[in-house]
Amino acid sequence: MSRLYFPKDFIWGSATAAYQIEGAYQEDGKGESIWDRFSHTPGKVANGDTGDVACDHYHRYKEDVELMKEIGLDSYRFSISWPRILPKGKGEINQQGLDFYRGLINELLKAGIKPVVTLYHWDLPQALQEEGGWANREIVKHFVNYAEILFNEFGDVVSQWITHNEPFVVAFNGHGSGDHAPGIKDQQVALQVAHNLLLSHGLAVKKFRELKLDNEIGITLNLISSYPISDNVEDNKAAKRMEDYINGWFLEPLFKGRYPERIVEFYGEKFNNLDIREDDMGLIKEEIDFLGINYYSRSLVRYNKDSKFLGIEGVKPQDSQYTAMDWEIYPKGLYDLLIKLNQEYTQKPLYITENGAAFDDKISEGGGVHDQDRIDYLKAHFQSAYKAIQEGVALKGYYVWSLMDNFEWAYGYSKRFGITYIDYENNQRRILKDSAYWYKNIIVNNSLEV
Numbered sequence: 001m002s003r004l005y006f007p008k009d010f011i012w013g014s015a016t017a018a019y020q021i022e023g024a025y026q027e028d029g030k031g032e033s034i035w036d037r038f039s040h041t042p043g044k045v046a047n048g049d050t051g052d053v054a055c056d057h058y059h060r061y062k063e064d065v066e067l068m069k070e071i072g073l074d075s076y077r078f079s080i081s082w083p084r085i086l087p088k089g090k091g092e093i094n095q096q097g098l099d100f101y102r103g104l105i106n107e108l109l110k111a112g113i114k115p116v117v118t119l120y121h122w123d124l125p126q127a128l129q130e131e132g133g134w135a136n137r138e139i140v141k142h143f144v145n146y147a148e149i150l151f152n153e154f155g156d157v158v159s160q161w162i163t164h165n166e167p168f169v170v171a172f173n174g175h176g177s178g179d180h181a182p183g184i185k186d187q188q189v190a191l192q193v194a195h196n197l198l199l200s201h202g203l204a205v206k207k208f209r210e211l212k213l214d215n216e217i218g219i220t221l222n223l224i225s226s227y228p229i230s231d232n233v234e235d236n237k238a239a240k241r242m243e244d245y246i247n248g249w250f251l252e253p254l255f256k257g258r259y260p261e262r263i264v265e266f267y268g269e270k271f272n273n274l275d276i277r278e279d280d281m282g283l284i285k286e287e288i289d290f291l292g293i294n295y296y297s298r299s300l301v302r303y304n305k306d307s308k309f310l311g312i313e314g315v316k317p318q319d320s321q322y323t324a325m326d327w328e329i330y331p332k333g334l335y336d337l338l339i340k341l342n343q344e345y346t347q348k349p350l351y352i353t354e355n356g357a358a359f360d361d362k363i364s365e366g367g368g369v370h371d372q373d374r375i376d377y378l379k380a381h382f383q384s385a386y387k388a389i390q391e392g393v394a395l396k397g398y399y400v401w402s403l404m405d406n407f408e409w410a411y412g413y414s415k416r417f418g419i420t421y422i423d424y425e426n427n428q429r430r431i432l433k434d435s436a437y438w439y440k441n442i443i444v445n446n447s448l449e450v
């Protein structure tokens, strides 16, 4: 056996999001979010699950920081709930909301764990949705107002800020397919939402720079590596369209100040109808300090002239392994993605802000949770990250999704991504899974045994 040693200042962390773990959905002045509304709408979430209680993190955050300390995390990535801070999305500030996050951050700092804050992880205040939400360009100033409140409140204790988590999902799952809140099914709206999200990101970064804070700011994108099933021209073009659809639509504006031409042509009138103003692309391209990457799996495609989705048909190799989300396990895709980002987009610091897998974890008779499949998944992806670092990619940290099992959006509590098991039938009891103990050893040694 040999050991792969990561750079001495490499950051090992874990990540969560407010709506997925906090619960206390109506407590201490919190306003309604679009996910409160969506999850309470019959038929939207598996088994009628909601985030009303979730992991009850709102009341158990001190216990949860103790878990992070036991695992030995260097850093913890979490999101702040906009409606906890501004119940109506704007106007009056809810001091109890600020107090909760102050308490959490204080516990993290006492434990020597770096707080990394995601400003927006999908839980828009419902009151803003009722004014059009992300489809209404007015939202940009409300987001910047919200961000400025947090920059001023926590700018001296937060290590890094992430403006948005996965604008692709907010736009296309929330406003295209409609399987995420607010459940709109309109590609034209989805494209406008994507643009307004990017614009809000750029203006929040601009505000951050004006405040002259000495921490860092970036954005997190869900990115894939896209491969053709054959080397024929049409399959290759289909794979490129897939990459432009998921990756390019956000990477190109953020780093090159333009939308990817291939897909712009495909969108045609829907693109021409967008409200894009003269300075927008320059504002979106405001320089960031790092890029966050959420990687879970690859995309393998073939051209299908009858496919209404970009002429693309997904392919699932029979000899591959799959997670409980039916996502192909493909660690090489992480390596290929990191190399491509370094070569084609940025040499800025990169962080894996999410990587992990859902498996059907069970509590064993001995009381432990033996999730060897998750250990194998993480080990293979850590090896891909290591290889990319060895080849010069400025990968500075890795956040395992997730610290604990949680509310998995439209899947409710049916999918478990955590390195900590949540026993929903037993008062949300926390049980560190074998993967947590395995991860602890990686962190202590800052190396991977292979």
Ligand SMILES: OC[C@@H]1[C@@H](O)[C@H](O)[C@@H](O)c2nc(CNc3ccccc3)cn21
Residues within 6 Å of the ligand: 017, 020, 165, 166, 169, 173, 222, 294, 296, 354, 401, 408, 409, 417
């Ligand atoms: O699905 C697991 C996590 C989810 O719990 C996080 O909140 C979210 O940031 C997240 N993003 C992805 C990757 N992107 C994705 C989003 C929706 C559908 C399919 C993939 C996976 N995950």
